[in-house]
Amino acid sequence: MATLNATVREDKRNFAQLRPIHITQDLLQRVDGSAEFSFGSSSVICSIYGPAEVKIRDEKLDKATIEVFVRPVIGTPGTKDKTDEFNLRTTFESVIMTGLHPRTLIQIVAQVKHDDGSILATAINATCLALIDAGVPMKAIITAVTCIVTQQGDVLVDPTSKEAEEAVSTHTFAFDSLFFNAVLCESNGIFTEKQFLESYVLCKSGANQIYEKIRESLGHKFQIQYISKTLHFDPSTMTGTATTTDIEPRQIVDDGDQEEDMELE
Amino acid sequence: MVKELEASNNEKSFILEALREGIRLDYREKHDFRPLRFFFGPNYGHVEVHLGATKILVKVSCEVTHPYPDRASEGILILNTEISPMAIPSLDIGRPSEDEVLVSRILERAIKRSRAIDTEGLCIVAGEKVWTIRVDIHFLEHDGNIIDAACIAALTALSHFRRPEVTLVGTDVTIHPVEQRNPVPLSVHHMPICVTFAFFDNGEILVVDPSLQEEQIREGDMTITLNDHREICALSKAGGIELNMDKIVLCSKIATARVTEIHDQIKKALEKDSESR
Numbered sequence: 001m002a003t004l005n006a007t008v009r010e011d012k013r014n015f016a017q018l019r020p021i022h023i024t025q026d027l028l029q030r031v032d033g034s035a036e037f038s039f040g041s042s043s044v045i046c047s048i049y050g051p052a053e054v055k056i057r058d059e060k061l062d063k064a065t066i067e068v069f070v071r072p073v074i075g076t077p078g079t080k081d082k083t084d085e086f087n088l089r090t091t092f093e094s095v096i097m098t099g100l101h102p103r104t105l106i107q108i109v110a111q112v113k114h115d116d117g118s119i120l121a122t123a124i125n126a127t128c129l130a131l132i133d134a135g136v137p138m139k140a141i142i143t144a145v146t147c148i149v150t151q152q153g154d155v156l157v158d159p160t161s162k163e164a165e166e167a168v169s170t171h172t173f174a175f176d177s178l179f180f181n182a183v184l185c186e187s188n189g190i191f192t193e194k195q196f197l198e199s200y201v202l203c204k205s206g207a208n209q210i211y212e213k214i215r216e217s218l219g220h221k222f223q224i225q226y227i228s229k230t231l232h233f234d235p236s237t238m239t240g241t242a243t244t245t246d247i248e249p250r251q252i253v254d255d256g257d258q259e260e261d262m263e264l265e
Numbered sequence: 266m267v268k269e270l271e272a273s274n275n276e277k278s279f280i281l282e283a284l285r286e287g288i289r290l291d292y293r294e295k296h297d298f299r300p301l302r303f304f305f306g307p308n309y310g311h312v313e314v315h316l317g318a319t320k321i322l323v324k325v326s327c328e329v330t331h332p333y334p335d336r337a338s339e340g341i342l343i344l345n346t347e348i349s350p351m352a353i354p355s356l357d358i359g360r361p362s363e364d365e366v367l368v369s370r371i372l373e374r375a376i377k378r379s380r381a382i383d384t385e386g387l388c389i390v391a392g393e394k395v396w397t398i399r400v401d402i403h404f405l406e407h408d409g410n411i412i413d414a415a416c417i418a419a420l421t422a423l424s425h426f427r428r429p430e431v432t433l434v435g436t437d438v439t440i441h442p443v444e445q446r447n448p449v450p451l452s453v454h455h456m457p458i459c460v461t462f463a464f465f466d467n468g469e470i471l472v473v474d475p476s477l478q479e480e481q482i483r484e485g486d487m488t489i490t491l492n493d494h495r496e497i498c499a500l501s502k503a504g505g506i507e508l509n510m511d512k513i514v515l516c517s518k519i520a521t522a523r524v525t526e527i528h529d530q531i532k533k534a535l536e537k538d539s540e541s542r
């Protein structure tokens with residue numbers, strides 16, 4: 001059984017600890033929504049285009065078609081990327097309110113920027129943030145975490161690619177933000193029921209942390225948008241940097257109206 | 266799939282009028298590039314280049330493979346320039362667009378055919394084992410002039426890249442992991458950099474590094490590939506308006522100046538990165 005607080009991982013994390021999360025939204029101008037999500041050095045950039053015109057053969061009369069492309073950082077998309085595409089599509093088909101946009105296309109492109117393990121989970125989180133940025137209506141926010149079971153039977157959350165190579169089994173879970181129920185469960189390898197349940201619990205608490213981070217990041221984003229609106233700021237000059245989580249809105253307001261600034265406090 | 270929106274007549278005449286007065290929409294001079302920014306990734310050979318709003322991500326990787334039978338003592342350089350719908354949402358997947366073919370041709374000529382990378386130095390055992398260097402160019406955002414941006418990004422990444430060291434004892438090949446021995450850089454013979462021009466008003470007006478809007482309304486274009494020794498490596502002018510000889514000479518002079526500047530910027534960015542590592 002794993003001792004949860006042991007610092008035996010190579011990067012000095014404990015077993016249940018995620019790598020540092022970094023979120024950036026609204027990076028690209030031409031698409032309708034974009035976001036980058038990273039767990040440490042694993043990072044995925046995702047773009048959303050839609051609801052847009054759909055090809056007739058893909059058209060669905062009662063709902064929007066969701067098209068997903070996952071592009072690896074090295075080489076052309078292979079079987080693994082197709083599996084990731086399938087997982088992303090089925091996950092987001094369950095939360096995007098596709099019925100609101102019948103006969104349209106929502107195109108999701110997830111480009112891996114740096115692969116250091118947990119790519120499916122990173123891609124799901126990036127996609128969710130990009131969908132929020134694009135303003136696509138969703139029933140809930142989806143957050144995902146990957147964990148592995150090692151040869152010793154320990155469960156490690158958010159593995160690096162080196163850790164994942166030596167894993168006996170790999171589990172990726174995605175949870176919705178409403179009830180924190182699993183919407184995706186992708187497991188590979190040989191594992192016991194106990195290990196599976198332990199993975200589930202650890203991933204769930206990880207997903208909760210990511211959800212809090214996303215909320216925090218969106219809070220910053222909307223606060224900045226609110227300030228820019230009330231002070232007649234041109235938000236286009238601040239895109240990209242303004243929505244990064246670690247920038248405080250106060251730094252941007254320098255010569256603005258003091259009263260309105262106070263109201264926000 | 267949705268067709269790309271063309272520039273409206275009003276937009277067209279506005280941009281043209283402004284150009285006739287010598288003004289570009291982003292306040293640049295006609296012969297200026299947009300600001301270049303370099304972001305290096307955690308590993309060698311991982312570079313993101315921003316040319317204005319155009320964003321290119323390049324990842325260089327290597328593996329040991331068999332050489333081509335007709336070139337037994339040469340390593341292999343592969344360029345992958347697949348454009349994803351992230352950059353051009355109207356892209357038809359699975360069928361390479363005209364743009365994509367043009368980009369890959371020009372880059373192939375600029376980097377492979379001009380022998381920018383010493384492929385013979387990538388040979389380990391002639392006829393058996395060579396390094397294959399793979400350059401994956403990802404277009405994240407297309408705001409005009411993806412050719413120049415991709416070329417700059419690819420060359421920066423190739424100069425930044427380090428491959429694991431190899432020792433040869435008899436016929437035994439040992440590849441030393443990066444942790445054990447310092448990886449070695451590729452030998453870059455020269456740095457061919459593309460400079461793209463757009464022409465308006467029957468070639469009367471020419472601008473360097475066209476933005477997307479300028480690309481949409483241009484009458485002709487030309488890409489000159491020059492290296493840091495002021496030599497022309499390739500020149501591509503596929504259709505568009507006819508140009509007289511003087512214009513081409515003028516363009517190559519402008520391009521020489523730009524290439525020197527860009528080369529300095531790449532060098533500075535690489536030095537800054539190697540200091541911080």
